[in-house]
Amino acid sequence: METKTKSKGAxxxxxxxxxxxAEALLRSLLAEGxxxxxxxxxxxxxxxxxxxxxxxxxxxxxxxxHEQGAIHAAQGYARIKxxxxxxxxxxxxxxxxxxxxxxxxxxxxTPLICITGQVGASLLGSDAxxxxxxxxxxxxxxxxxxxxxxxxxxxxxVAKAFFIANSGRPGPVVLDITKNAQIEELEYTYEQxxxxxxxxxxxxxxxxxxxxxxxxxxxxxRPLVLLGQGVTISGAxxxxxxxxxxxxxxxxxxxxxxxSFPTNHSLYTGMLGMHGNYAPNINTNKCDLLxxxxxxxxxxxxxxxxxxxxxxxxxxxxxxxxxxxxxxKTDVAINCDAKQALELLIPKIKSNSHExxxxxFSDLHEIEYQKVISKDVHPGSEMxxxxxxxxxxxxxxxxxxxxxxxxxxxxxxxxxYYGFMKQxxxxxxxxxxxxxxxxxxxxxxxxxxxxRPIFVFVGDGGFQMTVQELGTxxxxxxxxxxxxxxxxxxxxxxxxxxxxxxxxxxSTELVNPNFLMIAEGFGVPGKQIxxxxxxxxxxxxxxxxxxxFLLEVKVQQEGNIFPMVPAGGTVSEMRLD
Amino acid sequence: MKKExxxxxFTENKIGLLHRITVIFTRRHLSIDSLxxxxxxxxxxxxxxxxxxxxxxxxxxxxxxxxxxxxxxxxFYHTEDELVYQEIALYKVPTxxxxxxxxxxxxxxxFNARILTIEPEYIVVEKTGxxxxxxxxxxxxxxxxxxxxxxxxxxxxxxxxxxxxTYLKELEQYHLDTEEEVLTYN
Numbered sequence: 201m202e203t204k205t206k207s208k209g210a211x212x213x214x215x216x217x218x219x220x221x222a223e224a225l226l227r228s229l230l231a232e233g234x235x236x237x238x239x240x241x242x243x244x245x246x247x248x249x250x251x252x253x254x255x256x257x258x259x260x261x262x263x264x265x266h267e268q269g270a271i272h273a274a275q276g277y278a279r280i281k282x283x284x285x286x287x288x289x290x291x292x293x294x295x296x297x298x299x300x301x302x303x304x305x306x307x308x309x310t311p312l313i314c315i316t317g318q319v320g321a322s323l324l325g326s327d328a329x330x331x332x333x334x335x336x337x338x339x340x341x342x343x344x345x346x347x348x349x350x351x352x353x354x355x356x357x358v359a360k361a362f363f364i365a366n367s368g369r370p371g372p373v374v375l376d377i378t379k380n381a382q383i384e385e386l387e388y389t390y391e392q393x394x395x396x397x398x399x400x401x402x403x404x405x406x407x408x409x410x411x412x413x414x415x416x417x418x419x420x421x422r423p424l425v426l427l428g429q430g431v432t433i434s435g436a437x438x439x440x441x442x443x444x445x446x447x448x449x450x451x452x453x454x455x456x457x458x459x460s461f462p463t464n465h466s467l468y469t470g471m472l473g474m475h476g477n478y479a480p481n482i483n484t485n486k487c488d489l490l491x492x493x494x495x496x497x498x499x500x501x502x503x504x505x506x507x508x509x510x511x512x513x514x515x516x517x518x519x520x521x522x523x524x525x526x527x528x529k530t531d532v533a534i535n536c537d538a539k540q541a542l543e544l545l546i547p548k549i550k551s552n553s554h555e556x557x558x559x560x561f562s563d564l565h566e567i568e569y570q571k572v573i574s575k576d577v578h579p580g581s582e583m584x585x586x587x588x589x590x591x592x593x594x595x596x597x598x599x600x601x602x603x604x605x606x607x608x609x610x611x612x613x614x615x616x617y618y619g620f621m622k623q624x625x626x627x628x629x630x631x632x633x634x635x636x637x638x639x640x641x642x643x644x645x646x647x648x649x650x651x652r653p654i655f656v657f658v659g660d661g662g663f664q665m666t667v668q669e670l671g672t673x674x675x676x677x678x679x680x681x682x683x684x685x686x687x688x689x690x691x692x693x694x695x696x697x698x699x700x701x702x703x704x705x706x707s708t709e710l711v712n713p714n715f716l717m718i719a720e721g722f723g724v725p726g727k728q729i730x731x732x733x734x735x736x737x738x739x740x741x742x743x744x745x746x747x748x749f750l751l752e753v754k755v756q757q758e759g760n761i762f763p764m765v766p767a768g769g770t771v772s773e774m775r776l777d
Numbered sequence: 778m779k780k781e782x783x784x785x786x787f788t789e790n791k792i793g794l795l796h797r798i799t800v801i802f803t804r805r806h807l808s809i810d811s812l813x814x815x816x817x818x819x820x821x822x823x824x825x826x827x828x829x830x831x832x833x834x835x836x837x838x839x840x841x842x843x844x845x846x847x848x849x850x851x852x853f854y855h856t857e858d859e860l861v862y863q864e865i866a867l868y869k870v871p872t873x874x875x876x877x878x879x880x881x882x883x884x885x886x887x888f889n890a891r892i893l894t895i896e897p898e899y900i901v902v903e904k905t906g907x908x909x910x911x912x913x914x915x916x917x918x919x920x921x922x923x924x925x926x927x928x929x930x931x932x933x934x935x936x937x938x939x940x941x942x943t944y945l946k947e948l949e950q951y952h953l954d955t956e957e958e959v960l961t962y963n
Binding site for chain 1: 788789792793796797800801803804837838841842844845847848849850948951952954955956
């Protein structure tokens with residue numbers, strides 16, 4: 201290792217003593233402030249678990265039921281805490297079961313440190329029992345990965361991993377530790393790292409670009425700000441609010457930007473993208489200036505790039521230089537941390553209000569309200585709609601709960617109808633769209649924020665992908681309140697089949713088990729409702745219940761999520777029905 | 778419009794970096810025309826030279842995605858006119874080919890090639906040049922029988938005035954400038 205380190209002073213440890221690699225790993229984690237580990241034991245990681253036996257009073261190890269559960273839990277934990285989530289798994293299948301979570305964390309910029317056991321260094325490449333080339337497998341889906349083959353490397357590599365995972369644009373790191381490196385002894389000292397030679401975590405903004413951006417903002421008649429997760433990651437919620445309020449800039453959030461800005465604010469115009477709100481999508485193609493902040497112009501946001509905001513100038517504030525000009529060509533690129541960019545911009549922008557322009561959002565919202573929202577929230581005599589369930593919970597919790605979701609129609613209903621009032625309250629699988637994410641992510645969130653109410657919305661499809669984690673939830677008595685929106689279909693795919701595949705419902709109808717019996721089998725109490733009259737009472741009971749609970753809500757089978765920009769369609773041609 | 782671009786990538790000497798670079802081409806479904814790596818003028822810093830045929834928008838994105846990988850110091854892309862570059866080719870031909878008068882010998886003279894070794898059964902000829910030149914010699918030697926042929930990846934130096942050492946100094950300066958900031962990160 202040639203890592204150059206800058207001492208962090210306070211984090212510096214001077215102790216030197218001879219200990220095993222496994223113990224050095226645990227002490228290094230403690231030095232980085234780790235208090236929770238999600239993992240699953242197996243042959244190649246046994247020395248680490250043996251050492252962990254002595255540290256269980258200092259670090260909580262959550263024994264999951266499947267490694268995918270461990271990594272999604274670590275993701276939920278990391279995103280709420282804004283510090284790396286930790287996973288332990290064994291080699292081979294233990295490590296490959298992390299792949300989905302790594303890919304998810306890579307796309308959603310989630311800091312993780314995954315420690316995978318590996319066969320002994322002398323056996324590497326020999327097709328040994330439970331040997332997989334984890335470094336190669338995880339190469340395209342990690343921010344950094346490294347195979348440790350000697351015990352001496354452990355402290356320095358762990359320090360580097362923590363710095364890389366949680367700085368710049370965060371992401372997952374895999375450390376693959378051979379069994380001999382866990383067993384062998386080393387002279388242990390630990391020093392936190394704040395510098396990796398080839399790595400520029402915080403690009404320095406170019407002042408001329410800040411000036412140009414301010415000029416465009418001051419000249420703009422019809423600006424629109426796109427709020428991405430980068431604002432949350434950067435901890436720039438307050439600066440963001442000051443910025444948009446000063447210049448009177450209407451804002452719209454990406455899926456992962458939700459909850460960074462109060463939904464009842466006069467400048468908030470809704471969510472962007474495929475199933476976002478009508479007004480910001482339509483006005484994307486009417487604005488004269490788009491200001492993307494900490495977001496990456498994902499295809500679910502932009503639809504067809506050839507017809508996306510062609511009339512507008514584009515300012516892109518983004519910490520990852522490879523995102524700039526990747527999908528949407530910018531007029532002004534500000535390559536730095538969102539908080540820093542906003543701090544520099546605020547004094548340079550003029551106070552303004554764009555009342556007439558804001559009114560166009562209200563008019564468009566009114567259309568959406570009449571055609572979509574009112575029918576979703578007050579559907580009348582039919583079966584319950586997903587939207588009304590989410591809306592009811594939103595009202596009963598004053599928009600102050602943490603909402604975790606799985607992927608599909610219920611996810612879009614949650615995004616659309618939960619009226620977030622508190623920051624850091626929304627955990628969902630965005631870029632990868634991982635079914636099975638919700639329940640384990642909810643576990644991680646419950647451990648990260650035991651003082652806040654946590655609700656997991658999940659569909660009947662995704663619920664069955666990681667249902668085994670109900671066992672973990674029950675064992676650790678995690679207060680995860682699961683709301684299963686059961687429509688007996690893989691609803692989002694069924695919706696596409698209805699709209700784009702002539703209603704041919706290939707493999708989307710589900711033959712479901714008795715969910716309450718399953719939950720009960722794991723030791724999680726539950727209740728099923730199908731009558732609208734029971735909704736409010738049962739949600740109130742759910743909110744008041746102490747501990748994990750499954751509330752299964754039977755919803756209309758063939759409900760659709762509207763409005764919608766069909767894949768590859770033009771944002772301004774969003775369908776209302 | 779697709780064109781030939783040469784990427785020059787400066788890296789630390791770390792296991793797995795080649796893989797990190799190539800997966801970025803793989804996921805974009807880009808075929809690498811040639812690849813060469815060697816230590817650069819700075820000790821411990823390696824230079825990758827990769828030739829690829831694609832659009833400028835694509836090569837620009839790919840270059841940025843490569844540069845952000847941990848262990849990569851700097852990545853550039855260039856068109857032919859911004860480079861001085863060379864490839865080397867080796868041709869193994871039967872010795873008897875030289876028995877038919879001066880034909881082969883004059884070919885070697887004409888192409889400014891040279892003979893590396895002469896054995897009773899075969900002769901190895903070396904030619905450095907651009908691909909079209911080494912390919913042309915291949916075509917002209919073909920009638921005499923080519924037993925083996927190998928061509929190296931492109932190696933290239935850039936005409937740009939700013940050298941990697943300057944970028945490395947900038948990187949050092951960045952680490953000094955941001956020390957306080959980075960230190961407040963957690």
